[in-house]
Amino acid sequence: MAITSIKTGSSFTNLIKYNDFLAGNPGYDPGATWLIQRIAGTGTAASLQFTSIPSTYKHLQIRYCIRGYDTSSRSDDDLRIRFNNDSTSANYYGHFLQGNGSTVAAVAQSGAYAGGQVVISQTVPGSGATANVMATGIIDIHDYASTTKNKTVRFITGNDRNGSGQIRLGSVGYFSTSAISSIQLLPDPDGFTTTSTFALYGMVG
Amino acid sequence: MPDTSTEVVIASQTLSSTASSITFSSIPATYTDLRIVFTGLLTTAGTGDTLAMRFNSDAGANYSRTFIQGDGSAAISSRATAQEYGLIAGQIANFNPSFAGVDIFSYAGTTFKTFLSQSADVGTSGGSGQYGDVTSFVNLWRSTAAITSVQIAPRYGSSGTFAIGTTATLYGIL
Numbered sequence: 001m002a003i004t005s006i007k008t009g010s011s012f013t014n015l016i017k018y019n020d021f022l023a024g025n026p027g028y029d030p031g032a033t034w035l036i037q038r039i040a041g042t043g044t045a046a047s048l049q050f051t052s053i054p055s056t057y058k059h060l061q062i063r064y065c066i067r068g069y070d071t072s073s074r075s076d077d078d079l080r081i082r083f084n085n086d087s088t089s090a091n092y093y094g095h096f097l098q099g100n101g102s103t104v105a106a107v108a109q110s111g112a113y114a115g116g117q118v119v120i121s122q123t124v125p126g127s128g129a130t131a132n133v134m135a136t137g138i139i140d141i142h143d144y145a146s147t148t149k150n151k152t153v154r155f156i157t158g159n160d161r162n163g164s165g166q167i168r169l170g171s172v173g174y175f176s177t178s179a180i181s182s183i184q185l186l187p188d189p190d191g192f193t194t195t196s197t198f199a200l201y202g203m204v205g
Numbered sequence: 206m207p208d209t210s211t212e213v214v215i216a217s218q219t220l221s222s223t224a225s226s227i228t229f230s231s232i233p234a235t236y237t238d239l240r241i242v243f244t245g246l247l248t249t250a251g252t253g254d255t256l257a258m259r260f261n262s263d264a265g266a267n268y269s270r271t272f273i274q275g276d277g278s279a280a281i282s283s284r285a286t287a288q289e290y291g292l293i294a295g296q297i298a299n300f301n302p303s304f305a306g307v308d309i310f311s312y313a314g315t316t317f318k319t320f321l322s323q324s325a326d327v328g329t330s331g332g333s334g335q336y337g338d339v340t341s342f343v344n345l346w347r348s349t350a351a352i353t354s355v356q357i358a359p360r361y362g363s364s365g366t367f368a369i370g371t372t373a374t375l376y377g378i379l
Contacts, residue, residue, distance in 0.1 A: 063308075132316040132347075135319070163286050
């Protein structure tokens with residue numbers, strides 16, 4: 001029988017011992033996805049990063065809604081990604097399928113392209129872009145805590161500006177068997193606006 | 206592990222009778238993002254239609270989109286500006302259900318709203334299954350208002366009607 005209330009002054013001697021109050025109650029489903037950390041843009045920071053990522057999940061997911069901050073009023077800024085502060089160019093490779101509203105393109109990019117990181121998007125609205133327009137995306141990092149396998153990442157990112165825009169599907173290979181414990185999100189050229197947010201989720205396996 | 210389960214079902218609808226649309230209303234502003242998973246089909250035979258979405262009952266020309274699509278023989282990218290609705294699936298018809306997964310970012314924020322959709326469908330005409338496609342959209346709703354309601358419908362202006370069994374679930378992501 002479920003315990004639904006306890007009267008003041010009740011005696012708890014000679015009760016059947018349970019380890020918790022779940023006995024007789026419906027099971028509690030905590031869900032499979034958990035918020036680990038959320039970070040916001042600062043305008044000028046050269047990178048944002050998730051650090052001390054616990055290895056207790058099976059997969060990671062980053063969701064973002066961002067806008068670039070730059071001092072040169074650019075229309076387009078970059079969002080780049082790096083793991084464990086590892087800037088070894090040979091450890092990264094990316095493959096993308098993207099469309100800009102008129103042309104479909106398949107693109108490959110080595111880690112050397114951006115100096116030991118992979119460019120997730122080259123169309124993050126910059127300071128010169130239409131006000132209030134944001135870039136969004138979801139990055140899935142599979143089996144990130146493995147110490148025997150390289151890491152594979154997939155993502156979708158896009159922005160539309162009522163006349164221009166891009167949708168990009170991508171994969172990233174991170175050629176390291178180290179568990180991922182930190183993720184660097186790098187703007188180019190300058191930063192992300194204070195209206196920008198990145199959220200890191202852990203998925204239970 | 207933090208005590209914060211992040212994906213919560215806000216509402217779910219499965220049609221027990223045909224309907225011209227599915228609407229989620231009174232959406233609380235307490236989440237970061239919204240996610241909608243749709244699986245459904247139309248009642249009418251013949252060529253399929255597209256699947257559309259509106260926010261806060263806004264039928265103004267405030268939507269635009271860019272997408273890529275593959276149909277088994279070619280890949281294309283296209284866009285539309287100043288539209289009266291967003292698109293979330295390339296096709297929907299009466300033969301086989303279409304799927305759309307839609308992510309709406311920062312829906313309660315004060316910037317314009319960007320939403321991503323990935324859709325899949327197979328067999329939109331005659332039951333032969335050869336007319337499918339896979340499509341990825343990025344849509345923009347040029348409004349700084351918080352989203353409090355979402356409506357999903359066959360392309361507005363068409364005569365399409367959702368069939369019995371069509372289902373949509375709205376999730377809130379903390």
